[in-house]
Amino acid sequence: MRKLFHLFRAHPVLTPAFLLAAALTLLFTIRTVVFTIYWSNPAHKNQQIEPWMTPRYVAYSWDLPPEAVARALGLPEPDGPGPRLPRRSLQEISEQTGVPIAEMAARIEAAAESLREQPE
């Protein structure tokens, strides 16, 4: 403690900067370890449906066919071979259709569940 005090008197700017940097190093290291442990738990691997996601992203990350996602989100299935999903976030789609995100998430989970039960 006395050593630290002397260091502080000799370098009033660098000493606190050094301590702050050391504390930040410790903090970020702990956070890295905590997040690594958190995410390596299989229970946390399924990504929840979030407002920033797009229908295509949901189809990709949940491994669902685009038609199933379009149906679950109540999107019109456009003409032509295979529905083309809009390049919009779920947030925007929710604002347009009035369906809340939570409702969308429930429908997607239901769609994934039914596909798992009877694979096409």
Added chain:
Amino acid sequence: MTETLVGLIPQYGAALMFLVTFLSCLALPVPSSLMMLAGGAFAAGGDLSLATVGLSAYGGALSGDQVGFAIGRWGQRHIDALVARYPKRAALIERARAFSERWGGPGVYFSRWLVSPLGPYVNFLAGSARMPWARFTSWDVAGEATWVTLYVGLGFLFADQIGAVADIASNLSGALAAGLVTILIGRVLFRRKKGAAHV
């Protein structure tokens, strides 16, 4: 705010990626690493092409670094004026220049991606320490290519787990950057102490 920004990527892909990496290279607090991960993930889903995401992020980063370097150059004149007024500071600034002379190139390269939180400050320093423009730019071009490839690539490969990748990568990068700063300050502190004993 981050979630809103990420949600805008599919619609304003290239322009938004460019803007975010540009601003982050000037030390503005925008979530550029996360945005690149998300851009890669959207490319995996098919909302955007990988080339659009990668090239726009790369272009933004290179432009931002050039502006940061130019700001450093411009500020350098003021540093010279300061040295004229306070000659005692000259030794410190000379040491910063010598350090940049010796470590400047690899310093630029690794501060692009491995300790990326330090990148913007290295730009200002490199400009103000009169690092030759061609040297700065060639290390920068390589470093930003590594940064963009790493983050967009991770986003593309781990598209269904970008939350995990973002949490781990941002904290690891913060730990490395803070660790490096700790070591650099520590070196100055303890070297100075030895020097003071001799005088």
